[in-house]
Amino acid sequence: MKKTFTLLFSLALIGTSLGQKDAAKFREIYSQALTEQQGFAWLTELCGLGPRFAGSEQATESILYFQEVMDSLGFETRLQAVKVPRWVRGPQEKAWLVQGIDQAEMAVTALGGSVPTPNGGLKAEVVEIPSFEALDSLNLEGKIAFFNIPMDPSFISTGYAYGSAVKQRWAGAMEASKKGAIAVVIRSLSSSINKYPHTGSMAYADDIKKIPAAALSTYDAELLSKTLKSDPELQVKLDMRCEWKDSVYSYNLIADLKGSEKPEEIILVSGHIDSWELGTGAHDDGAGAMHALETLYLIKSMQIPLKRTLRLVWFMNEEFGLNGARVYARSAKANSKEKHVIAIESDGGGFTPKGLSIDASDPIISQLKNYRSLFEPYGVYQFSKGGSGADINQLKNDEIVLIGLRPDNHRYFEVHHSALDNISAVNAREFTLGSATLAALVWIMDRDDLCLPSKP
Amino acid sequence: MKKTFTLLFSLALIGTSLGQKDAAKFREIYSQALTEQQGFAWLTELCGLGPRFAGSEQATESILYFQEVMDSLGFETRLQAVKVPRWVRGPQEKAWLVQGIDQAEMAVTALGGSVPTPNGGLKAEVVEIPSFEALDSLNLEGKIAFFNIPMDPSFISTGYAYGSAVKQRWAGAMEASKKGAIAVVIRSLSSSINKYPHTGSMAYADDIKKIPAAALSTYDAELLSKTLKSDPELQVKLDMRCEWKDSVYSYNLIADLKGSEKPEEIILVSGHIDSWELGTGAHDDGAGAMHALETLYLIKSMQIPLKRTLRLVWFMNEEFGLNGARVYARSAKANSKEKHVIAIESDGGGFTPKGLSIDASDPIISQLKNYRSLFEPYGVYQFSKGGSGADINQLKNDEIVLIGLRPDNHRYFEVHHSALDNISAVNAREFTLGSATLAALVWIMDRDDLCLPSKP
Numbered sequence: 037m038k039k040t041f042t043l044l045f046s047l048a049l050i051g052t053s054l055g056q057k058d059a060a061k062f063r064e065i066y067s068q069a070l071t072e073q074q075g076f077a078w079l080t081e082l083c084g085l086g087p088r089f090a091g092s093e094q095a096t097e098s099i100l101y102f103q104e105v106m107d108s109l110g111f112e113t114r115l116q117a118v119k120v121p122r123w124v125r126g127p128q129e130k131a132w133l134v135q136g137i138d139q140a141e142m143a144v145t146a147l148g149g150s151v152p153t154p155n156g157g158l159k160a161e162v163v164e165i166p167s168f169e170a171l172d173s174l175n176l177e178g179k180i181a182f183f184n185i186p187m188d189p190s191f192i193s194t195g196y197a198y199g200s201a202v203k204q205r206w207a208g209a210m211e212a213s214k215k216g217a218i219a220v221v222i223r224s225l226s227s228s229i230n231k232y233p234h235t236g237s238m239a240y241a242d243d244i245k246k247i248p249a250a251a252l253s254t255y256d257a258e259l260l261s262k263t264l265k266s267d268p269e270l271q272v273k274l275d276m277r278c279e280w281k282d283s284v285y286s287y288n289l290i291a292d293l294k295g296s297e298k299p300e301e302i303i304l305v306s307g308h309i310d311s312w313e314l315g316t317g318a319h320d321d322g323a324g325a326m327h328a329l330e331t332l333y334l335i336k337s338m339q340i341p342l343k344r345t346l347r348l349v350w351f352m353n354e355e356f357g358l359n360g361a362r363v364y365a366r367s368a369k370a371n372s373k374e375k376h377v378i379a380i381e382s383d384g385g386g387f388t389p390k391g392l393s394i395d396a397s398d399p400i401i402s403q404l405k406n407y408r409s410l411f412e413p414y415g416v417y418q419f420s421k422g423g424s425g426a427d428i429n430q431l432k433n434d435e436i437v438l439i440g441l442r443p444d445n446h447r448y449f450e451v452h453h454s455a456l457d458n459i460s461a462v463n464a465r466e467f468t469l470g471s472a473t474l475a476a477l478v479w480i481m482d483r484d485d486l487c488l489p490s491k492p
Numbered sequence: 493m494k495k496t497f498t499l500l501f502s503l504a505l506i507g508t509s510l511g512q513k514d515a516a517k518f519r520e521i522y523s524q525a526l527t528e529q530q531g532f533a534w535l536t537e538l539c540g541l542g543p544r545f546a547g548s549e550q551a552t553e554s555i556l557y558f559q560e561v562m563d564s565l566g567f568e569t570r571l572q573a574v575k576v577p578r579w580v581r582g583p584q585e586k587a588w589l590v591q592g593i594d595q596a597e598m599a600v601t602a603l604g605g606s607v608p609t610p611n612g613g614l615k616a617e618v619v620e621i622p623s624f625e626a627l628d629s630l631n632l633e634g635k636i637a638f639f640n641i642p643m644d645p646s647f648i649s650t651g652y653a654y655g656s657a658v659k660q661r662w663a664g665a666m667e668a669s670k671k672g673a674i675a676v677v678i679r680s681l682s683s684s685i686n687k688y689p690h691t692g693s694m695a696y697a698d699d700i701k702k703i704p705a706a707a708l709s710t711y712d713a714e715l716l717s718k719t720l721k722s723d724p725e726l727q728v729k730l731d732m733r734c735e736w737k738d739s740v741y742s743y744n745l746i747a748d749l750k751g752s753e754k755p756e757e758i759i760l761v762s763g764h765i766d767s768w769e770l771g772t773g774a775h776d777d778g779a780g781a782m783h784a785l786e787t788l789y790l791i792k793s794m795q796i797p798l799k800r801t802l803r804l805v806w807f808m809n810e811e812f813g814l815n816g817a818r819v820y821a822r823s824a825k826a827n828s829k830e831k832h833v834i835a836i837e838s839d840g841g842g843f844t845p846k847g848l849s850i851d852a853s854d855p856i857i858s859q860l861k862n863y864r865s866l867f868e869p870y871g872v873y874q875f876s877k878g879g880s881g882a883d884i885n886q887l888k889n890d891e892i893v894l895i896g897l898r899p900d901n902h903r904y905f906e907v908h909h910s911a912l913d914n915i916s917a918v919n920a921r922e923f924t925l926g927s928a929t930l931a932a933l934v935w936i937m938d939r940d941d942l943c944l945p946s947k948p
Contacts, residue, residue, distance in 0.1 A: 067646035190523035192870060194921070228920065388844070388900050390871060414648060415846060415900070417873045444844050444871070444900070446921040464684065465650070465902040 062410050062476050068338055069472035075330030076464040078105070079386070082322050083459040087313035090353035091122040091284045095310055099289045099350065102329070111291040111332060111348070116367065118352045118360045122284050123149055125313060126277030131221065131250065133260060134159065134271040142256035144221070145233040145314060146278045147205060148356055149240070150249040153219065157275030158248070160218055164264055168203060171211060180272050181212035183222040184261050186254075187449065194227050194449045195384075201225055206238050209249040213240075219248045219274055223257035227449040231255045234453040235312050237356050248276055288360045289350040293332050295482075297343035302368075303478055304347045304379040305331045308354035308361075308427055315457035319448065323386030323467055325350050327441065330471035331478060340475070342482045344377065351427040354383070358426060365430035377487040378437045380474060381425025385452075386467035387443035391418025392477070395429075395438040403486055410480070416473050418442060435488045439477070441470055518866050518932050524794055525928035531786030532920040534561070535842070538778050539915040543769035546809035547578040547740045551766055555745045555806065558785070567747040567788060567804070572823065574816045576809045578740050579605055581769060582733030587677065587706065589716060590615065590727040598712035600677070601689040601770060602734045603661060604812055605696070606705040609675065613731030614704070616674055620720055624659060627667060636728050637668035639678040640717050642710075643905065650683050650901045651840075654908075657681055662694050665705040669696075675704045675730055679713035683905040687711045690909040691768050693812050704732055744816045745806040749788050751938075753799040758824075759934055760803045760835040761787045764810035764817075764883055771913035775904065779842030779923055781806050783897065786927035787934060796931070798938045800833065807883040810839070814882060821886035833943040836895045836930060837881025841908075842923035843899035847874025848933070851885075851894035859942055866936070872929050874898060891944045895933070897926055 069075075082088075082102070088095040099115070106113045131144035163174055164182045183204035191197035204222045212220045224234040233253045240246045252260065263270055289309065295301065307324025311317020328348045335346060352360035368376055394401050398421075405419045424438035432438060443466075451457040481487065525531070538544075538558070544551040555571070562569045587600035619630055620638045639660035647653035660678045668676045680690040689709045696702045708716065719726055745765065751757065763780025767773020784804045791802060808816035824832055850857050854877075861875045880894035888894060899922075907913040937943065 066648060070648075071646045073645070189529070189921070190527045192522060192526075388902060412873070417868070446844060446925075447919050450919075463903050463906075465645070469902075 058410055058480070061479070062414070065334060065338065065476045065479070066414055066469070066472040069330065069334055069468050069475070070465060073464050073468050074333060075326045075471045076462070076467050078329060079318065079322050079326040079462065079467065080459050082326065083316040083318050087316050088309060088311045089313040090120040090310040090356050090359070091286060092313070095352070096286050099287050099309060103289055106291045106329070109333060109336065111293055113289065113291045116288040116290060116363060117285050118288055118363045119283050120286050120353045120359050121357055122281040123356070124279055124281060126152065126279055129250065129276040129278070131252065132273040133263060134273050135267055139273070142260065143231045143233050143253035144250050144256070144274070145235045146276045147222070147238040147249040147251055148235055148312070149238050150209070150276065150278055151246045152278050153248045153274050153276050157273050158219055159271050159273040161269060162260070162264060162272050164261055168211070171215065174215065176212055177216035179217055180274065181208065181217040181220045182260065183208045183220065184257055185223060187225060187227050189227065194445045197227065198225055198449055205236050205251070209238055209247055210241050210244060213244045213247045217247060220250070221272065221274065222249070222251050224251045224254050224454070225449060225452070226254045226454070229254045229258060230450070232454040232456050235314055236453045248274060250274060250276060286352045288352050288364055291332060291348040293336055293342070293346040295342050295344040295346070299345045300374050301344040302347050302374055302376045303344050303482060304349055304376055304428065305474055305478065306349040306351060306379065306381050306427060307383060308352070309350035310353045310355055311457070312355060312453045314453070314455040315451070316459070317457055318459045318462050319385035319457050320452055321354065321383045323462060323470065324382035327382040327470045327474055331474040334471065334475040335478065340479050342478070344482050346478060354427055358430065361427035361430040368431060376431055376436050378439065378481060379424070379428040379431050380439045380441070380477070381428040382441040382470060382474065383425050383427070384441060384443045384445060385448045386462045386470060387445065387447060388466045389416050389441055389443045389470045389473045391416060391420060391442040393420050393423040393440045393442055395422055395424045395432070400437055400486065400488070407480060411473065411476070414469060414473065437487045441474060443470060514866055514936070517935070518870070521790060521794065521932045521935070522870055522925070522928040525786065525790055525924050525931070526921060529920050529924050530789060531782045531927045532918070532923050534785060535774065535778050535782040535918065535923065536915050538782065539772040539774050543772050544765060544767045545769040546576040546766040546812050546815070547742060548769070551808070552742050555743050555765060559745055562747045562785070565789060565792065567749055569745065569747045572744040572746060572819060573741050574744055574808045574819045575739050576742050576815050577813060578737040579812070580735055580737060582608065582735055585706065585732045585734070587708065588729045589719060590729050591723055595729070598716065599687045599689050599709035600706050600712070600730070601691045602732045603678070603694040603705040603707055604691055604768070605694050606665070606732065606734055607702045608734050609704045609730050609732050613729050614675055615727050615729040617725060618716070618720060618728050620717055624667070627671070630671065632668055633672035635673055636730065637664065637673040637676045638716065639664045639676065640713055641679060643681060643683050645683065650905045653683065654681055654905055661692050661707070665694055665703055666697050666700060669700045669703045673703060677706050677708050677728065677730065680707045680710050680910070681905060681908070682710045682910070685710045685714060686906065688910040688912050691770055692909045704730060706730060706732060742808045744808050744820055747788065747804040749792055749798070749802040751798050751800040751802070755801045756830050757800040758803050758830055758832045759800050759938060760805055760832055760884065761930055761934065762805040762807060762835065762837050762883060763839060764808070765806035766809045766811055767913070768811060768909045770909070770911040771907070772915070773913055774915045774918045775841035775913050776908055777810065777839045779918060779926065780838035783838040783926045783930055787930040790927065790931040791934065796935050798934070800938050802934060810883050814886065817883035817886040824887060832887055832892050834893045834895065834937060835884040835887050836897070836933070837884040838897040838926060838930065839881050839883070840897060840899045840901060841904045842918045842926060843901065843903060844922045845872050845897055845899045845926045845929045847872060847876060847898040849876050849879040849896045849898055851878055851880045851888070856893055856942065856944070863936060867929065867932070870925060870929065893943050897930060899926060
């Protein structure tokens with residue numbers, strides 16, 4: 037009983053100490069962010085520079101442009117060289133549904149990493165594959181394999197629905213090639229029916245023939261499926277000029293705001309600066325990159341004191357190999373003068389934030405949950421254990437606290453990896469709440485030492 | 493101490509009884525709604541019928557069309573006659589910023605209820621009014637009063653920001669006329685800078701001269717304000733052909749799903765079917781109307797048993813006088829055979845729902861809060877006291893439980909009352925979560941009698 041009382045008493049104390057002063061500070065951070073909306077202005081500029089596919093000129097130019105912005109704000113910046121693979125979509129990617137002499141064009145896009153079709157394209161009959169379980173019994177010899185596995189709309193989190201359907205994208209070509217297919221088209225991983233195909237990375241196995249791989253828009257996947265039912269002998273023609281080139285060097289961008297007491301302890305905030313090239317990566321992950329920059333900006337411009345060093349990292353090439361994250365993690369491990377105590381990533385889009393996923397020890401997670409009431413007025417109420425982000429996960433060890441920002445994701449997979457991922461799909465207020473949430477989180481975690489103490 | 497124990501014990505019991513079975517039922521309701529998305533299909537149809545301004549033919553036609561839909565679904569429907577004022581925007585509403593012989597057109601719209609300008613328009617110098625406090629010291633004689641009070645972006649809820657700025661719309665003409673102004677233009681109540689003016693209702697006082705009242709788009713309000721600083725003698729020309737006509741009859745639409753044990757007890761779900769006429773009222777309040785219909789549909793099609801009668805009401809003319817709500821409330825009061833125990837309203841748009849505002853006694857609110865864990869997985873976590881909705885508020889008495897659905901509202905006031913409030917501004921998944929939330933709420937409140945017991 038006494039234990040219960042002590043617990044209740046300390047909870048009450050936390051309630052008080054978290055009380056009005058901290059709530060007022062949170063209010064101040066969110067108000068400032070929403071009034072100024074500086075991050076959204078930068079995100080608009082970033083998208084204006086064009087797509088930022090790893091290895092492209094625009095990706096590197098975007099980094100150099102914003103390094104100047106960060107320099108002018110007084111952050112200590114540096115570039116970290118990252119070698120990235122270079123795959124180019126090429127001038128043409130087209131598909132047609134062919135019935136006798138009739139051809140109807142379908143919206144299609146090459147999957148990242150695909151080999152091209154032969155010059156002039158290829159044409160074959162199509163076998164629809166409703167699930168990976170159905171593959172075994174299908175004969176794909178000389179055919180185009182058509183994976184048509186929709187994202188399940190009944191999932192509340194579209195992220196789970198994506199996870200349950202994404203195998204057709206990364207493994208479809210591999211599995212279909214084993215069974216003799218000459219190409220693969222998949223249903224775009226989109227949560228709505230539209231005419232904008234979604235790209236994304238795919239892989240080949242070394243010992244299996246590499247066949248061209250592309251995604252049809254969900255609209256065209258529905259059309260193809262329906263037409264196949266009445267005309268099983270229809271053909272699809274596919275013509276894509278994508279190609280692999282030599283790897284090139286690009287960069288991670290790093291910017292520090294030095295801590296006053298423990299500058300050797302690093303609190304990292306991050307997003308990835310590369311994007312797919314159909315849109316301009318406004319949500320994926322321009323929003324995350326700008327959440328990180330606006331976090332540093334708010335902390336500095338509001339003169340919020342930090343004991344530890346707050347570091348921004350814009351990782352290069354999350355989309356196509358995590359090269360930047362791997363390079364950064366190796367260098368962090370090798371540097372005995374610094375210790376990463378917290379790493380935060382935003383890579384779920386610029387929508388209203390609703391929670392944090394925390395990869396840390398149970399005591400740290402419990403401690404963080406005590407602060408939930410401070411975040412709730414701003415819509416952030418889900419503090420869940422496990423999962424953070426693909427880039428910062430490379431830093432994982434027994435001591436670091438990894439945190440991923442979790443926004444509302446009902447609209448995310450309508451634009452993700454497609455030509456629709458542009459600034460017009462981002463709402464300034466929704467985006468800005470993400471930055472404010474991270475700034476408030478960094479402030480409170482640093483002040484109250486919500487991480488493992490560093491060992492000398 | 494014993495009391496505390498009993499309390500903790502009963503909370504634990506509630507925790508268990510709310511456990512897996514109820515969570516599974518909630519999951520079933522949300523899954524069904526997200527998979528089928530029937531309400532969104534209806535909302536798309538509704539918007540296709542055009543704007544539904546009270547007194548217009550389309551408003552009545554929309555009601556008659558959906559009465560047939562509801563009949564075909566097996567609900568008991570009826571119309572309730574409602575007399576509504578008839579104000580017509582007219583073929584022309586234009587404004588120009590005039591400097592010497594230069595004229596630049598501005599995006600403008602008449603406020604609902606405004607008198608027209610004289611034929612050919614009116615032209616005068618402009619006095620900018622930054623706040624109602626500033627009014628006293630300003631001379632408006634013969635001038636156009638320009639209320640330029642922005643929605644404060646630092647508010648977390650855009651609803652509060654709207655509330656703090658809306659006085660310029662409904663009282664601007666009244667106050668400016670007292671001081672001799674010949675017309676009033678206000679800054680649109682929009683949370684972003686865009687070229688789409690927002691309309692809304694305004695009022696005159698009987699003893700004060702009625703002057704024309706219009707809203708400029710936020711873009712043009714900014715432009716006018718900036719230009720005034722360099723050229724205080726610029727003029728604005730305003731030309732509007734709106735007019736008042738005789739009142740006409742329209743309808744509330746009512747549909748019942750009879751309860752099995754207490755059919756005389758009514759659980760009401762509602763939205764208003766009228767809209768402004770610049771857009772098609774997709775969010776305001778087509779979404780709310782369809783939330784109500786999809787709630788009945790889900791309960792019936794999933795064969796969820798209800799003890800009480802579930803009643804849909806689509807109120808006529810929330811926007812311009814609450815006539816439908818007043819008529820309905822009078823008839824409800826007069827009907828001794830029925831008792832309204834719960835009334836729910838959705839009039840905050842079709843965005844991701846995040847909470848419920850509850851106008852009821854404290855014990856009922858506490859009881860409802862015990863169910864929060866069932867709603868949280870679906871993003872609904874804010875259960876707040878007070879406020880529900882303008883229409884159901886007409887039913888308020890000591891016994892009824894009033895509940896308003898509270899969606900995320902960061903995008904709401906970018907489209908509200910403007911030409912942007914169309915189906916393309918509504919996301920199917922976000923909208924559908926609202927319907928599922930209401931269906932789950934109705935089910936659990938009816939099953940567990942979360943309302944005052946009715947007296948014989």
